[in-house]
Amino acid sequence: MLQRFLDPATLASISGLDLIAKTVVDGFVAGLHRSPDFGFSQEFAEYRAYSQGDDLRHVDWNVFARTDKCFLKRYRGETNSQLLILLDTSASMSYGSQPVHKLDYARFVAASLCYMAHGQRDAAGLIIFDEDVANYVAPSTRQGQLFRLLHAIEEAKVGTHTDFTKPFVHFQNFLHRRGIVVVLSDFYEQPETIIRTVEPLRYKGNEVILFHVLDPQEIKPKFREPVLLVDMENAREAMEVSPEYARNQYRKRIGQHIDELSSKARAAGLDYFLMDTGRPLDEGLREYLAVRKGRF
């Protein structure tokens, strides 16, 4: 039932981005409670016999009353992590054959991650970029940070073409603390270039997640007849494409690109996740949480 609310088409009908994020995360978390495998801070971890010097605040007095022995109740430690989201707003991100185009989908994901991080009191930040950095919200846990993030996401405009070099250099300048870096992009660039640009972040101890946002029509294009395709990032570039080519050679090439990017990312210690805009958002959130859990 709740899965229905994670459907991109359903979310698109919700006007406010904060409400979208809340709907996604709450629905997603509610779904998690059914799973015994997941849990995070403020959770009970174990009992341990009291030893001298331990803080008496952690003694479980109920157990002491029943057994006359002191046991300490241990919890998973509350941690604060830093989440930085890099949202690609290049022109290619505005493509969409579905009701929700790629940029909207990426917005939903970014908003949901911000909402989730805010709930966990993680410091969340945002960089919106295309060929340059368009907007930057520094990671923080201050009051009103969530609304700043959501506002920045809401205000993100479609830019020109993608250039990973500039925003990542910029990001490295601002990054002083280790954390989780989420890159939301369609990665229309050679995999070597992408990995070469992103890989330095990993050296500084960051967990980097590449969310490869693609439209179903980009993965498996289907045309009724030959079409004249115009590059959205370069309007002067156009090409007539036959359905047969789109059905055969193109699929093979995009598949090779995805496989290559995925394998090179994993080889570089980066997490890679292909986000199909035709599929629900929870898969992206699940990936994020898996990474965050593994981090602690």
Added chain:
Amino acid sequence: MGFFTPWFLAGTVAVGLPIWLHLLRKHRTNPLPFSSLMFFEQHIQSSIKHRRLRYLLLFALRTALILLLVLAFAQPYIRRNILPTGRTGEVAVLAIDNSLSMRAGDRFERARREARATIGGLHPGERAQVLAFGQRVQAMGEVTDDHSALNAAVESIQLSDTKSSFAELTRAVRSIANSLHLPLRLHVYSDMQQSGLPANFNDLRLNADVRLETHPLETKETPNFAVENVVAPRRVYENGKTRVLATVASFGAPKASRTVSLELNGRTIETKQVEVPESGRASVEFLSLDVPYGRNKGDVKIDSADSLAADDTFYFSVERADPRRALFVREAGNDAALGYFKTALEASGQSAFAIDPATVDQTANLNPAKYAFVVLSDVSSLPGTFENELRTYVRNGGSVLIALGRNAAVSNQVPVSDARVEAARYSGREGAMFQSAAWLDTSHPSIQNDNRWDDVKFYRAIRINPGSARVVARLTDQTPLVIDQQLGDGHVMVFASTFDNIDNDFPVHPAFVPFIEQTARYLGRLDSGPSSVLVGAFGELRDSKEVGAAVDVVDPRGERVLSLAEATKAQNIQFEESGFYDIRRPNGRNELVAVNADRRESDLTPASADTLTLWQNTANGTGGSDPNAANGPAGATNAPMSVWWYVMLVVLALAVAESVLGNHHLSVDKEAA
């Protein structure tokens, strides 16, 4: 090339549909924004070219499909040269004439010799059939490629006395062609008599796949003399000399003197010389024939000294018998009718009947069964026993002629037939108050040879209701004058007036004698047929009362024609040979039938070459022996051949190709949709 139904070519406008669909309809290609073209390459243009090529191929297929479909409906044909040797499965049909004219000289033997030569020239495996034709066509064997069987079939053909009929041969060949469904090559071995050709040339029309090759045995006219006809009485009733008239004909022969002999039962009665003009006829009259009692075989012969001896003798049969008795019943004192009736009967020449007069009172003890027929001339009433005898007599096949006058009007009922008298019409002799015969049924035997009753005046007529009886004559006021009523196996004829020259003037009118004679022959069941019949004619063997009784027929060679089973069942027989057929019936009504060949066979004039060419041209497959018909190489004929079937095959192949190609396009569409 041409078209059988060219108006269907108007359907070519339908080609506009694929032209509009493929070429004229604008395929607008709106630019479609796509996120990136980094995975598309320029060399994909070739696939688009391929696709366009296929698109054009589909267009061409659809256009060709429509054009060929229109072409198929227009039924195109091409003119094709048919070579004589190019026909596969051709069956040779060897038709040998065995008619009477083939008896002349060695014609028949030459025909068989040429047929055997043709059989010897057949290719191995080439099939043939042998036919014999005269008036009828007889298949002498099956269609076979066995030369020995074909030669045996040729040898088994016997000469006949029938008349040749090329129309009958043509009909049989058409039937063979239709049943075999194979091309035929017809060889005709005949003297090609002009007289064998039908009056309507269309009867010689051959099928398109029949080629005719004639083998004329004679090309010029052969002189011939023949006894064309003999007129002799079939029955003689009186003692004395009988007249026989013979006609001798010359066919293509110069003026010559011929000796004509009359023979009776093999004995020459009289011989005469006659001058026969060139290609003309001469008559010979014999007055010396004294016919003995019984059935006699007569013939007239000439010494023709020509090649065809079979037509030099003309057979006739003549029978000598006593006249049959007929009973004439009248009221006492009314002898006028008897006198007129008897005189009329005797005036007809050979009197087959002798009248036994009797008054009404004398009939009480008479048995009508011994009379050929009975006449009741205006009688008022008959003795009851005699009337009962008459009824039985009629039911058993006897005949009664009843004349009605004033006495019949008084009795108010017609004797024997029980018909009611409705009225007596009387017209006075003064002025023009008479009636005349307004309508005659000339098909009735009693008046079929003389129907000139226009001047006969009828003053009194008794009107009776004919009921279901056949009305033979009517007066001007539609009163039935002559009525023929069937009662049992016999007949009752009613004449609604008298024979006494009082109620009418019929007895003094020339039409009276033939009427009385023919009526007497009809009622007395006296067959007055000719003294001879033609070969091919049929003779009746029995009537409905003679079922199961054996009839013996002996042909001119002295052999029995019918088997034992046929002798008890056969209703008639066809006379196939010239000569005398002796028919012996169980009721003693024996008959000697003289049969003569059709004298048209005596005219040995062959058909002209133009006529034979025309006959050959009735078949499209002709040309083998006709130089005029050949306009192609080596006798080939130029015949239209429909190619509709081949066009439809191409249409089918194109439809399949279009379906496959179109389905290929549609399969892309389905996934894209």
